């Protein structure tokens with residue numbers, strides 16, 4: 266029984282006067298769906314879904330001063346009394362769902378240094394005077410008054426990750442000459458003064474705490490650490506000061522700078538970081554404070570349970586896991602762990618955060634669109650056939666079956682998963698296998714009939730007479746033609762997917778033709794095996810169609826592993842003596858052209874990773890034949906990411 270397995274996670278806890286039914290919380294997770302800064306119906310539905318199992322729901326950073334720092338375009342605001350009624354509704358919805366409601370309050374500004382990317386801040390940056398700081402603290406006090414009036418059970422002051430108040434603690438960012446900058450003690454003063462002022466406003470019994478970074482790293486662009494803005498040692502001094510100033514708990518996170526990519530990578534660790542990468546530092550902080558410690562960051566249930574048992578922390582946050590599956594804790598409680606839709610730690614939720622339409626999740630199309638994607642029983646069950654067992658086809662099958670339709674899925678290979686199978690092979694991508702397992706289990710659970718090793722044909726459709734056909738037939742790989750003259754004369758050419766699937770061997774020196782996501786990932790896969798790898802790309806930038814933040818991390822890693830990346834390539838001729846290229850990108854002088862522009866890449870094996878084109882064979886065969894309704898989803902419409910495949914699959918099934 267799951268409750269016994271996670272006995273500690275499901276044991277009650279307390280923060281100050283706040284009684285919590287268990288040790289799990291939903292950490293603040295920005296959504297960018299609060300139009301006009303208001304609590305919207307979408308936002309209510311988002312929290313209603315996620316407050317179901319956890320003891321505590323900490324609502325994302327509400328902006329205390331939109332004029333001074335705008336934050337996200339559709340972020341939540343609390344800088345005016347007009348927001349109180351909406352916030353009241355939100356606190357009630359959270360409590361009705363079973364959790365206690367906490368609001369994180371923050372100043373949506375960030376200081377800008379030369380060479381750093383400017384952000385959403387409303388004004389040009391200038392050095393803060395003591396009066397400026399007092400002004401900001403007063404905004405926190407007013408926001409706290411509003412949060413309490415709205416009925417929140419607790420308030421968290423945001424001082425972690427990336428924003429103005431976080432930077433007070435940083436020896437790199439904080440260059441103030443007044444009492445808020447300089448010494449270790451001065452760098453804690455802003456948070457201490459804010460806590461004291463807010464405590465005075467909300468009273469001594471009201472649950473109040475702060476979030477702070479265990480450490481803040483400054484990178485130098487290629488993943489190397491230049492210096493620490495905040496060290497663990499600083500935090501071991503600052504955390505007790507925050508408690509002394511009135512914090513009932515310490516909520517930990519971590520920050521990283523150079524570019525947003527590195528901040529996100531540090532705040533939201535990925536598979537490359539391992540499980541619960543910061544837990545031992547969290548334990549160090551816990552040892553120096555006498556209040557509960559909360560922490561998230563790639564903590565899985567087993568690791569959380571162990572950490573609680575070992576006394577390393579008091580409450581465990583599940584952020585991205587609950588973005589991916591709002592029923593995460595409910596399913597854990599019921600011992601239905603295999604039914605949890607897994608977060609694959611791709612960080613697309615961070616990348617999409619600033620999109621006009623709000624946050625999106627690769628595996629959960631319903632995030633922030635809970636009502637729009639609600640799965641309701643169909644009024645009349647229909648006979649549905651689906652061609653293709655990749656992410657789009659499986660998602661369509663799952664949702665259609667849940668709606669009560671009679672679903673058969675055809676997959677021409679012997680295995681479900683489609684392109685996910687090869688996508689899970691490169692380094693740090695194995696969590697994609699969890700998504701395959703989840704989808705396969707869902708098909709079983711929801712009694713989808715799966716025909717493996719059988720390709721759906723137009724003749725079969727005619728015979729079965731379904732009401733609806735969903736095509737999720739995926740892609741066919743592109744083999745370059747005249748773009749790479751002479752390629753067809755080479756004997757040592759293999760396809761990227763065959764390399765990943767172990768169907769083809771490569772020699773020591775490998776040249777990859779095509780440097781988008783697949784080409785770069787195959788490069789890392791081979792570099793890790795000790796191959797000497799070059800990647801050629803015609804566009805100016807490597808892997809520029811993938812999530813831009815994760816792209817930067819991947820490209821830096823490839824450089825560190827000695828992969829030769831050559832963007833801006835014009836292929837001249839391929840022959841047994843090598844692939845002759847002209848490099849267009851970055852060439853600025855005649856001397857460079859002479860020295861560098863013409864290259865001959867010699868390799869033992871050439872790997873084709875030149876992208877893919879939609880497989881529309883069945884769509885064409887069914888076209889104009891009358892018969893059932895036909896809908897295409899995923900890559901057979903246009904090759905894109907898992908995110909679009911999952912979304913279109915779900916949506917198509919809702920529309921049957």
Ligand SMILES: Cc1cc2nc3c(=O)[nH]c(=O)nc-3n(C[C@H](O)[C@H](O)[C@H](O)COP(=O)(O)O)c2cc1C
Nearest residue numbers: 292293294295325326561562563583584585614615
């Ligand atoms: C889309 C997104 C938005 C986030 N917004 C906030 C925020 O508003 N405030 C905050 O303190 N942390 C924010 N975080 C960080 C999370 O609270 C959490 O620390 C992080 O996701 C790591 O935990 P996890 O591995 O359980 O996801 C955000 C993270 C993501 C992915």
Ligand code: SF4
Nearest residue numbers: 608609611612614626
């Ligand atoms: S977008 Fe990726 S990282 Fe974010 S919750 Fe979804 S699966 Fe996890």
